[in-house]
Amino acid sequence: NAGVTQTPKFRVLKTGQSMTLLCAQDMNHEYMYWYRQDPGMGLRLIHYSVGEGTTAKGEVPDGYNVSRLKKQNFLLGLESAAPSQTSVYFCASRRTDLYEQYFGPGTRLTVT
Amino acid sequence: SQELEQSPQSLIVQEGKNLTINCTSSKTLYGLYWYKQKYGEGLIFLMMLQKGGEEKSHEKITAKLDEKKQQSSLHITASQPSHAGIYLCGADLARGGAGNMLTFGGGTRLMVKP
Numbered sequence: 001n002a003g004v005t006q007t008p009k010f011r012v013l014k015t016g017q018s019m020t021l022l023c024a025q026d027m028n029h030e031y032m033y034w035y036r037q038d039p040g041m042g043l044r045l046i047h048y049s050v051g052e053g054t055t056a057k058g059e060v061p062d063g064y065n066v067s068r069l070k071k072q073n074f075l076l077g078l079e080s081a082a083p084s085q086t087s088v089y090f091c092a093s094r095r096t097d098l099y100e101q102y103f104g105p106g107t108r109l110t111v112t
Numbered sequence: 113s114q115e116l117e118q119s120p121q122s123l124i125v126q127e128g129k130n131l132t133i134n135c136t137s138s139k140t141l142y143g144l145y146w147y148k149q150k151y152g153e154g155l156i157f158l159m160m161l162q163k164g165g166e167e168k169s170h171e172k173i174t175a176k177l178d179e180k181k182q183q184s185s186l187h188i189t190a191s192q193p194s195h196a197g198i199y200l201c202g203a204d205l206a207r208g209g210a211g212n213m214l215t216f217g218g219g220t221r222l223m224v225k226p
Binding site for chain 2: 004031033040041042043044045048050056058059090092099100101102103104105106
């Protein structure tokens with residue numbers, strides 16, 4: 001039981017490049033989330049999903065897209081990376097009937 | 113997030129000492145979550161509080177939500193080096209939020225000196 005895994009762990013992008021971050025969970029959770037963490041600002045919700053095939057915007061969705069084609073995977077895409085997207089990205093998942101979110105180890109992204 | 117303020121921002125205590133971290137909002141906290149983050153890792157769920165006046169404990173950590181549901185505190189008794197990390201509070205600031213749109217505080221960095 002791996003829990004929540006994130007790929008890759010580190011990435012450096014140049015401005016304008018695109019990339020996809022992968023989040024996978026093996027706990028059969030319905031809900032999945034993408035957050036970004038910046039110094040002194042805590043965690044901010046980017047997008048979330050309440051089930052396969054569904055997505056919804058969070059607090060800071062601009063510049064990001066997501067997809068949930070399979071229940072166990074939640075993808076976060078950056079179509080044209082900007083330096084302001086330099087951050088640590090966390091994925092989380094939870095069961096429908098419990099509020100506890102399980103977090104992945106994070107992806108550290110630097111955009112130069 | 114400015115909607116949820118944590119204090120202090122950082123804390124250094126001697127092993128064995130007690131400490132308190134606060135989480136305050138001008139809005140009602142419909143659900144309040146405490147998480148711990150070890151440096152460079154993801155978050156680990158500690159406790160959730162929903163009712164005004166509610167108090168929960170796990171090992172040496174006690175969390176309380178005040179009666180007005182606008183402030184929560186996390187108290188660690190007899191701190192140990194294993195308690196070191198970043199403590200974050202997260203909250204549902206909308207009634208019926210169902211735990212999806214959590215707002216997080218900026219975090220409190222705790223160091224415990226042996």
